[in-house]
Amino acid sequence: QLQLQESGPGLVNPSETLSLTCAVSGGSISSSTFYWGWIRQPPGKGLEWIGSISYSGTIYYNPSLKSRVTLSVDTSKNQFSLELSSVTAADTAFYYCARDVRTLTYDAFDFWGQGTMVTVSS
Amino acid sequence: SSELTQDPAVSVALGQTVRITCQGDSLRSYYATWCQQKPGQAPVLVIYAKNNRPSGIPDRFSGSSSGNTASLIITGAQAEDEADYYCHSRDSSGNHVIFGGGTKLTVL
Numbered sequence: 694q695l696q697l698q699e700s701g702p703g704l705v706n707p708s709e710t711l712s713l714t715c716a717v718s719g720g721s722i723s724s725s726t727f728y729w730g731w732i733r734q735p736p737g738k739g740l741e742w743i744g745s746i747s748y749s750g751t752i753y754y755n756p757s758l759k760s761r762v763t764l765s766v767d768t769s770k771n772q773f774s775l776e777l778s779s780v781t782a783a784d785t786a787f788y789y790c791a792r793d794v795r796t797l798t799y800d801a802f803d804f805w806g807q808g809t810m811v812t813v814s815s
Numbered sequence: 816s817s818e819l820t821q822d823p824a825v826s827v828a829l830g831q832t833v834r835i836t837c838q839g840d841s842l843r844s845y846y847a848t849w850c851q852q853k854p855g856q857a858p859v860l861v862i863y864a865k866n867n868r869p870s871g872i873p874d875r876f877s878g879s880s881s882g883n884t885a886s887l888i889i890t891g892a893q894a895e896d897e898a899d900y901y902c903h904s905r906d907s908s909g910n911h912v913i914f915g916g917g918t919k920l921t922v923l
Contacts, residue, residue, distance in 0.1 A: 800912050808857050
């Protein structure tokens with residue numbers, strides 16, 4: 694069974710960079726069939742897609758976050774990462790990583806991490 | 816850009832059928848995917864590619880689509896179906912994922 698686990702600081706200072714990693718177990722990240730995505734959810738609010746990356750480095754970013762987001766993949770460690778720069782309180786949210794079954798006509802996030810809460814505050 | 820619109824809240828009597836809708840222009844070109852989220856938990860995929868269920872999802876969950884509207888249908892709603900339901904699809908560019916605002920389902 695595929696498992697994903699987010700890790701990273703739970704508290705980030707305003708204006709600094711939020712960095713999270715998603716470790717994948719029970720399957721290889723180096724599959725051409727899948728992308729690997731990040732989704733966030735402010736407390737009490739809805740889901741927002743941040744971006745998705747393939748093992749070969751093809752990346753799709755949410756246009757509203759694109760200027761601040763960097764996604765990367767480390768196939769040797771079977772993990773992928775998110776960096777979000779210049780954070781503000783508005784970036785406080787639960788951050789989820791997920792496997793993205795991405796086709797020409799749909800995405801399906803079929804396996805999710807448990808999520809990690811990141812608070813932006815000094 | 817595109818938007819997906821969902822009713823904020825829907826209720827259904829136990830054992831009855833409920834339809835949760837998702838509207839958006841991009842649904843004319845791209846399939847809707849549906850996920851379920853219970854309090855304090857990560858979302859779970861329930862329907863993808865219009866009407867496909869992942870392994871482990873009960874067959875009382877189904878999907879349909881017509882024009883710019885996609886629907887998640889629960890036939891014979893159970894107490895454990897009470898949750899938030901989110902649709903998502905692609906925007907008009909076809910490159911980016913967009914989520915609906917979510918529908919809170921209450922089972923009475």
